Amino acid sequence: MKLAVVGGGSTYTPELIDGFARLRDELPLTEIALVDPDLSRLELVAGVSRRMLARAGHPADVVATADVQRGVEGAQAVLFQLRVGGQAARNVDETFPLECGCVGQETTGAGGLAKALRTVPVALELAAQVREHAPDAWIVDFTNPVGIVTRALLDAGHRAIGLCNVAIGFQRRFAKHLGVAPEQVQLGHVGLNHLTWERSVRVDGQEVLPKLIAEHGQAIADDLHLSLELIDRLQAVPSYYLRYFYAHDIVVEEQKTRPSRAADVAVMEEQLLKLYADPAVDTKPELLAKRGGAFYSEAAVALIASLIGDRGDVQVVNTRNNGTLPFLADDAVIEVPARITAAGAVPLPVEPVEPLYAGLIAGVSAYEELALQAALYGGVDRVRNALLAHPLVGQEAIAAELTALLLEKNGKYLAW
Numbered sequence: 001m002k003l004a005v006v007g008g009g010s011t012y013t014p015e016l017i018d019g020f021a022r023l024r025d026e027l028p029l030t031e032i033a034l035v036d037p038d039l040s041r042l043e044l045v046a047g048v049s050r051r052m053l054a055r056a057g058h059p060a061d062v063v064a065t066a067d068v069q070r071g072v073e074g075a076q077a078v079l080f081q082l083r084v085g086g087q088a089a090r091n092v093d094e095t096f097p098l099e100c101g102c103v104g105q106e107t108t109g110a111g112g113l114a115k116a117l118r119t120v121p122v123a124l125e126l127a128a129q130v131r132e133h134a135p136d137a138w139i140v141d142f143t144n145p146v147g148i149v150t151r152a153l154l155d156a157g158h159r160a161i162g163l164c165n166v167a168i169g170f171q172r173r174f175a176k177h178l179g180v181a182p183e184q185v186q187l188g189h190v191g192l193n194h195l196t197w198e199r200s201v202r203v204d205g206q207e208v209l210p211k212l213i214a215e216h217g218q219a220i221a222d223d224l225h226l227s228l229e230l231i232d233r234l235q236a237v238p239s240y241y242l243r244y245f246y247a248h249d250i251v252v253e254e255q256k257t258r259p260s261r262a263a264d265v266a267v268m269e270e271q272l273l274k275l276y277a278d279p280a281v282d283t284k285p286e287l288l289a290k291r292g293g294a295f296y297s298e299a300a301v302a303l304i305a306s307l308i309g310d311r312g313d314v315q316v317v318n319t320r321n322n323g324t325l326p327f328l329a330d331d332a333v334i335e336v337p338a339r340i341t342a343a344g345a346v347p348l349p350v351e352p353v354e355p356l357y358a359g360l361i362a363g364v365s366a367y368e369e370l371a372l373q374a375a376l377y378g379g380v381d382r383v384r385n386a387l388l389a390h391p392l393v394g395q396e397a398i399a400a401e402l403t404a405l406l407l408e409k410n411g412k413y414l415a416w
Contacts, residue, residue, distance in 0.1 A: 001029055001308065004072045004134075006126055007081040007143070008034025008064070009041035011272045011291060016079070017049045018284040019297020021056035027301045027308075029060040035071035042066070044276040051282035068126060073133040077304045080126065082143045084118040085413060087269065091262035094255070096405045100398050103244045103251050104260065107144045107194050108364075109392040110402045113371050113383070116148045117406075118413040120375035123149050127158045138307045140300060141318075147193035148368050150318045151333040152375065161345050162318025163303055164193055164335065166239050168295040173223070174201055177216040178208065186337075189316045190325075190350055190357070193335045194241040195364050197234065197357055213237075234356065245360065248392060265291065303340065310342035319345040327358055332365050363391045378416030383407065 003020075005013060013034065020029055034049065036042040046064035053060055065071050072078050083090065093111030094104040105111050123143060130137055139160040141150050150162030167189045175182040180203055188200025188209075201209040213220070213231060221228040224240045226247065231237060244251055268291050275285045299315075306313055314337050321332040324347040328334065338345035353361065367390040374382035380403060387399040387406075407414070 001027075001077075002031040002033065002075045003027075003029055003304070004033040004035055004075040004078045004137075005081065006035045006068070006071070006078060007083065008071075009036030009038045009045050010081050010083070011045070011269045011276075011288070012081060012296065013045045014048055014052060014276070014284050015288055015291075016297045016300060017052050019301050020060070021053055021058045023298070023301045024056075024058055026305045029058075031061045031063060033063045033065065033071040033075065035065055035068055037066050039064075039066055041273065044273050047279075048276040048281055051279070052284065055282040068129045069133050072130050072137065075130075075134045075137045076308055077138045077140060078130050078134065079300060080123060080139060080141045080143045080149075082119060082122060082126075084115075084122050087262045087266040089118065089410075089413070090115075091260050091266070092409045094260040094262050096409055097402060098252060098256055099405060100401050101252060102398065102402065103248055103392055104255055105241075105244055106262070107146075108241065108244055109390060110387060110406055112145050113374070113386055113390070114406050114410050116145050116371050117375050117383070118410060119143060119145075119149060120152045120372065121415070124152060124156055127153055127156065127160070131158060138304070140303055142296065142300070145193065145368075145371075146318050147333045147335070148372055148375070150193075151331070151368065152372055154320060154333065155331070155372075159344070161303065161307070162193060162333065162335070163299055164316075164318065165294060165296045165299055166194070166196060166241070167316035167335075168299045170198055170237065172295060173220075174198075174212060177212060177219070178203060186314070187316065188337075188351075190336055190353060191239070191334070191361050192364055192368070193318050193333075194239060195245075195361060196239045196335055197242075198237040199235075199351070201237075209236075236357075244392065306340035307342060307344070312339055312341050314338065314348065315340050315345075317345050319347060322347065324350055325353060325358075325361065327353070327362055328365050329369075332369070334365075360391060363389070367391070378414065380407065 042064050050062045090106050093106045093114050097104045097110040141162045143149050146162040153160035171185045175185045184203050186202045217228050318335045321328045321334045322330050336347045338347045370386035374386050384403040387393045
């Protein structure tokens with residue numbers, strides 16, 4: 001089968017290639033098309049990808065192209081991993097909100113909105129080409145902010161599912177704490193993309209979350225940079241992205257005193273591209289583990305294999321709510337365990353969500369709806385309304401100041 005990766009020039013891509021090589025029996029690829037407008041990066045990434053597959057004895061051809069039609073034509077699945085504006089735009093997302101005392105982050109708050117405004121129109125243009133040249137292909141969206149981008153794709157009628165590596169990361173870490181195989185661990189994962197809680201952890205069907213917290217709570221808290229007292233209070237394990245909510249002011253002060261994550265990643269990317277250019281490099285560099293995206297390849301392979309193979313297994317994905325969380329609209333996009341078949345994703349039933357979580361989920365989901373409207377139709381008022389609705393902003397004067405800064409720094413990306 002053919003798979004296309006849009007944004008294939010990303011330094012993430014060898015993580016995918018490594019997974020494709022290791023899991024070849026699960027996903028028998030014959031062609032991998034890497035699509036990217038940056039040909040200089042693309043050739044380096046394609047080169048190391050070919051060497052990695054050759055070392056593993058994998059038969060797939062790697063095609064590198066800037067031509068979206070050529071890349072996606074005939075594909076059965078298309079991965080979206082876009083970063084409109086690159087690390088430079090991300091650096092702006094992570095720094096301008098600090099001027100207003102708000103957290104700087106690329107997937108939530110004002111920075112996340114800026115990324116959505118830049119990204120949604122591009123993702124929809126690319127999806128239209130997928131529909132034209134590979135009408136039966138599934139689009140797997142790994143592009144942040146995943147919830148908003150996935151909802152844009154679904155609203156436009158595309159065959160799309162959103163994917164994040166937070167759930168598989170928790171599954172792997174919990175399995176290690178518990179001394180069991182990852183596939184034995186099932187998560188009670190609920191919320192929105194980058195706004196989730198693990199309310200249940202089962203091993204072979206038996207609930208072990210209280211035991212996990214009692215025996216490994218401090219290690220989990222340290223990993224999340226949150227307090228054990230908070231985890232005890234929640235009796236759930238929050239995503240590390242919830243630190244931006246539960247410790248907002250602490251995070252802002254930290255961010256003011258050190259380089260942005262984008263600045264760190266830009267340095268790593270330079271080092272990775274030098275490694276990819278070395279014809280002797282034919283394995284995934286250790287440095288890539290620091291780049292982010294851990295277990296992305298395993299999650300992507302599992303999802304695509306289930307969509308193509310109609311396996312009917314359960315995976316955590318971003319898909320329509322359709323009544324799963326009754327306090328959200330049916331067309332909202334949520335991140336929960338779902339059964340995956342050739343027809344798509346159907347969320348499993350979810351136990352009633354405690355008000356402690358439900359209120360925040362509802363507030364951020366309302367922001368995401370307003371953010372999508374701003375991304376689709378533009379307008380200063382739509383941007384300002386989205387920021388006013390976001391729980392990390394909220395105040396009228398701050399929303400107004402952030403709107404002005406966001407538009408000043410992103411104007412060249414916004415056609416309107």
